[in-house]
Amino acid sequence: MDSNRRQLAEHFVELHKEGCFLLPNAWDVGSAKVLEAAGFSALATTSAGVAFSLGRPDHDFFADAEAAGVGAGRVDRGTMLGRVGEIARGVSVPVSADLEDGYGEAPEVVAETVAAALATGVAGGNVEDFTGERDRPLYGHDLAVERIRAAREAVDGHGEPFVLVGRTDVLLVGGSLDECVRRANAYLAAGADCAFVPGAADAATIGTLVRELDGPLNVVMGLTGNALGMAELRELGVRRVTVGGSIARAMYRRLVLAARELAESGTFSYAEDQMSQGELNSLFEK
Template identity: 75%
Template sequence: MHQEGCFLLPNAWDVGSARILEAAGFPAVATTSAGVAFSLGRPDHDFFSEQAPEGRVGRETMIRRVREIADEVAVPLSADLEDGYGEAPETVATTISMTLAAGAAGGNIEDFTGDRTRPLHDEELAADRIRAARAAVDTNGSPFVLVGRTDVLLVGGSLDEAVRRANAYLAAGADCAFVPGAADAATIGTLVRELDGPLNVVMGLTGGALSLDDLRALGVRRVTVGGSIARAMYGHLLRTARELADQGTFSYADAQIPQGELNRLFQSGT
């Protein structure tokens, strides 16, 4: 799927959400670290000044969720591995090995540190981290799409730096580059032209005007939706809670899926 064309890779956070996406006909599914964190009542990985390091979901918990999903879906699963759960390249390599053992067919490593004083890993170190991840994949020998993610645009950096970092990660062994924060046609078009490999963009953020057809025409290879499906679900849950608590009415139930339909979907495994 990364060789040609453009495909949508939706993001699940548990077995149920992954099974629904699979049943809708998607040929592959990804995880969302934000959605997994929210499902555990935890915040997503953020700057440590807003969220202490011990408040984030740890590697073992995240890999356990990846394994749960991979065991229950028949389509390939790509894992959101955040920053690899440690700065050292060796730590990132271990994370990739654990992800492969959990049954995932892909995963992304980002350069975001969580430290406001240095929000991104040094570029050379970030490339070394991707290089270590690539070596872990090659040693294992199983098919695995390694994605190098740079958060340059999310922390206020320039498009030139995003291009430079993404190309460095591709040169270090990433199969695909991911540049979150690129949401308009001009920025995405520049990335497609300047990158030496396939580009993943994330959609589903508030105000996004581009469609999948638009992104395909721009030359984007892969489209994910991050935590947006999970946030939409939790948005409905919050509105439901407020209706029940404030009004004592039950109109939220008008949008529910019938019990029998859900039972049939989850019993079939498709």
């Protein structure tokens, strides 16, 4: 890691020590540059947004995808890390990578994924416990902990600043808040620097997590137009906030509406509020 990337990574580590900050999720260099220009001090990637930009489905239950005829559609590790690296090199703020489940069940595979992510120049990354299997939606508790421990060892072996985030999808698969707390704390104890709990979107749930967790908490907002804003999340004690694939989905909705207008009406009103060529050129030339 060059000195500039190290400084960015060190800054990213410091952001997790106090306060509350927002890092929105980019899916390509263009979206990352737009977000950087808006003034954000750090960015994250979204595996969903990357998948959509490649015309592929997002990581979901594998059997459901196979039944829909898209079983081979998941973006592979090499492709995902290639895009992550492009984003990290394309901006001058630290980037945290969405590493899904580490692209393999075995702890050693997770370690390889984290090491490969570090080599792209990112300053952090999250590893989740979602399996993609309906009969076993989460990796077993002990295995999930070992996976985080292996990721931590990979980070420590690399010797560079890096924020490892342990993500538990307990709430997304219908599990209890108690189990969520148990897993998140186990991941923190195994070496995660921050816990990520998607599905926690109301003040009561988030407040409980902040009180019960032994480390900083990441929540994801914007998935359903959540009522809570940054002021409320800061007051609750949340350390960092991401928005997942919500910006990408909002962009694709605009694309779908434009396509429908062209195909069904043959009109062009979608273009009335477009950015000008000059505006975009100016933004991307910076």
